[in-house]
Amino acid sequence: MVQPTATRASTDPRPPFVRNAWYIAALRSECGERMLARSVLGVSVTLLRTRSGRMVALRDRCTHRGYPLSEGTLGPDDVITCGYHGFRFDAEGACLSVPGQSGVPGGSDLRSFPTAENGPFVWIWMGDPALADPAEIPAETGFGDPSFRFVSGHVVIDAGHTLIADNVLDLSHESFIHATKIGSREVAETGITSESDEKRWLVRASRVMRDVECPPTYRERTGLRSPIDREQHISFFVPSLYVLDVMVVAAESQHDPATGPRRPYLGKVVYGLTPQSEKRTHYFFAIGRDYAQDDPQMDAAVHEGQLCLIDEDAYAVAVLQRLADEEGPMPEVSTRLDTAALIARRMLARRLRAETR
Amino acid sequence: MVQPTATRASTDPRPPFVRNAWYIAALRSECGERMLARSVLGVSVTLLRTRSGRMVALRDRCTHRGYPLSEGTLGPDDVITCGYHGFRFDAEGACLSVPGQSGVPGGSDLRSFPTAENGPFVWIWMGDPALADPAEIPAETGFGDPSFRFVSGHVVIDAGHTLIADNVLDLSHESFIHATKIGSREVAETGITSESDEKRWLVRASRVMRDVECPPTYRERTGLRSPIDREQHISFFVPSLYVLDVMVVAAESQHDPATGPRRPYLGKVVYGLTPQSEKRTHYFFAIGRDYAQDDPQMDAAVHEGQLCLIDEDAYAVAVLQRLADEEGPMPEVSTRLDTAALIARRMLARRLRAETR
């Protein structure tokens, strides 16, 4: 049952983000021998890989005067030296020494955040460390499935994460925003079925299309021609992880069974929406496919194509963010296609309330 | 009698603009076959001309998720399709269809605003539509008078509309800000007479100068030489419409009646100050003259000259806006020349209170 909002929520000066959840913080390929600075849920953290290969995430503000550790140096012994006055820390965040005195004052240790490496990503847990279990990172991404090859990347979007969640949960926008690439009239015209799993904070939505147009991007990648059968199965793990299973296959209606079974082309579209602040969001993506696995040109085409799609979405959600900032909230009308997005919003509100109570 | 400010005024989150008034929204020449996006009184609207030639102004935010309609498409049948998920609207704002279901949900229609075409401008009424009467657009502009030829334009100024109203109502600034163009010492030195007409929310101010210097711009345009007789008659319709009737003529004191009557040169300076937000203002202008009517070079010179004058004013009011933002309000000392501007301020306050009560 939904409880009334607890008072602590409204007086908490921190932005309203779910903290007890895994968020994607970085591409594994970003994390090498240098400290990476990243702002996650309004908190600046630094990510580093120790000599022994372990990923570490530390609060990126020195306990002395708040200078970013990522502006300092990381020694070969995994010792971090603050670049302002020289506080020294080990990779767990324990303060080793401070300048001008022998002892270390109480409270000098840096906060450390649980991390996990899963698929092409480094994940972070910004909430209570005791609750952090990497096994809870959903397997639906397909990162563990060798039949998929993934291409990944990262952009920052000038809009809050809820605007982006709305965007990816209502794929009817493909018919308009992405009309020249993956959209076709039928996406917006086809109804969806949706369901939710409150225990996993999961919303599912499916759209099954038969005998529809093969949009340009799929023509190029698979060689299929219209008509096709096409399916989209969304799993959105509130607040942040989005997995879209896509399937395209030559339309059954046109198929001659004598030629053998049809070859379905399967894809995985994984997005990690990680708030940087209330109005700016990290957008991590990993695009998987079960075909053309050894084709580096296909890798490049998928990567480039995904950046173009995100550009189109980023434009739209940034417009909405700017209008919300300038004109304030406005009433909304919802349709049946919004069912999944509305479930996700309510689930997010519940999850936030559960944390702030 | 001035009533104390009603409470609703202070809790209304909307910026303090008079809404029940005609504002200039666009040049007619801007409004062709494409939707024009414009922010008026802090509200984004889209202006479009239907196939039958009617001007329409609609709230430029789709009732679904708030995306600007002006980012969508306008069909040859005057049907607007939202560029995000495809809600469709007719030119009255009525929602025709939504994606993924057959019926249209309640509340899907767009708000439509009354418009009028008058002179070179499209006017809009952002308040109660029942009160919108295009006949109330003042005839003082001279747009209906065939003896005037007008040149018009539009700029956006980084200052609130009240700072600009102060500017145009106290023409003594011509002697300083516009010293090299239309100013002369005598403008600031000559007193004004002023009067007001509360029923029409109208302030008038007049300045009559005899045997004064002919400033450079008038020398160029009329061929007159100093001394001249010069008159300025301001009509300011609070909150937004400014009409300045100017007359220059060879000084009577130097005139030999035997050579026949003196030729007076008449001009109209029409400004529409339309708030975009509290700190940014649309500045529409139409400059009329009763001479050199068929001279396109004069048209160009007037247009260019007006942009230069506005540049000088825009610099000054933007400085004042920045200082007000940085340093807050400061006390002011007023002189006799400020009479009209002060009447206008008080009238604006009354008109605002009348609306918010």
Place this chain on the structure above:
Amino acid sequence: MVQPTATRASTDPRPPFVRNAWYIAALRSECGERMLARSVLGVSVTLLRTRSGRMVALRDRCTHRGYPLSEGTLGPDDVITCGYHGFRFDAEGACLSVPGQSGVPGGSDLRSFPTAENGPFVWIWMGDPALADPAEIPAETGFGDPSFRFVSGHVVIDAGHTLIADNVLDLSHESFIHATKIGSREVAETGITSESDEKRWLVRASRVMRDVECPPTYRERTGLRSPIDREQHISFFVPSLYVLDVMVVAAESQHDPATGPRRPYLGKVVYGLTPQSEKRTHYFFAIGRDYAQDDPQMDAAVHEGQLCLIDEDAYAVAVLQRLADEEGPMPEVSTRLDTAALIARRMLARRLRAETR
């Protein structure tokens, strides 16, 4: 004893700056025949030198409509004419005439601020003029001592003055921020002694180093080689004036007394931290030396070197300001080296409370 914060402090809309104090407002070399516009403690002032050579500081907003006088003209008779509508003022700020009427309305005079010229700087007093005594400008700067030659300059830093005070009061940052110029390991490793003089709002801190490395900048300027004896003696006059006496000399431990006395090299580092706003600060500097007094190349090297040092500090404090804006306040851990900075903070809080009570 520290009193609880008076209520007026919290309702005063002005930024929390100490006003009854001398602040550096300009380099004397900046103040010639034109009005200089400068924002001091959030208040725009204009500085001008009269024909008789006196420095004058006036509120830089015309009493009429607030336009900056510095945008107007200064006549050969020291008469200032406002560039908007022509109010005229003398150099004391008295209004001489207003346009369009014969008398001058009450309240038309500009506020004038006490000034002083001392060393290479023009100083200003933004508080109660009755309390302004130029004799209270500390003599510790060395400006009155002919054995020092000074090089001066001015930059603006994107950080509040308290972040900069923290910076200059804890010189252990030299070992990190300025490692390649004036820092060496030993600065951060050597303890300080500190004391305070509440009557003069003065904090002192000293660091005496024996047999230490001669950092690159000192090698270049003095020809000394490691090891050296090195001393730093800070006098910080809260809220704004910082004087650092530096001494470097060949290490006594290596000295052969038979060769005569060692030549100590003395330097003065004078900083004036003048808030422009709460998040932006004027940084005036005067760097004095008792050697190479007639060497213009040394002047240039000192000036250039100082700008480089300030660049390094400016980067660090601007990072801290941005993080404070984005992430809010955070707890701090302090060490023995912070003693002087903490005393200065407490003294600033007391001085602010004393003024606002």
